[in-house]
Amino acid sequence: MMHFFCSEDLQIPLGLSKAFPDIQLLDLAPAANVSSATSIVWFHLRPGQTVAQQMQTLKQKMPSAYFVGMSDLPNDMEALAVFSLMAKGYCNTHAGAEVLLNIAGVIQQGGVWIGESLMQKLLGMPPAPPQLEVVAETWSGVLTGRETEVAKAIAVGASNKQIATQMGITERTVKAHVGAVLDKLKLKNRLQLALLVKDR
Structure with missing residues (x-):
């Protein structure tokens, strides 16, 4: 299996x-030739762009590759955005060689590498109360158009600042929308919101 690293501003990390x-x-670059062999593409997540924007370019270039997001400051929301776009792994940009070999091994065997922190949160999340199951079927019908737009942006890992820029509103207004969305859907945090939105 071949391995590639994609970054606008980093050389290949030492661990890789x-x-x-x-x-x-x-x-x-459009004219660049890339091997058609099965590959793992390790891509450096950049601030200022959503995960969806970054992965769209990669998938166009290498549609059959396996993708692993690498973050300088890993966090659960970003991880969720990466996995919602069918990536196979997510890790620290400066992870050691042993960890990276383990990740590659799991992917080659058809698995997905999910960090321990996110896994614990997903496994430890209490089951949805009955009323949430009803909301989950038509969650967007409960929200205003603006709130739906904010919810969808959160599901792909956008920050409040990115959402504000994208929608032409202030970060304070975004925070108000997020609070209203969580309240209406009876959710505790952005992670639960992202899970609900991405599954519908």
């Missing part, structure tokens, strides 16, 4: 170089 000595930088 040690784990996969033959790893190559992925050239996203």
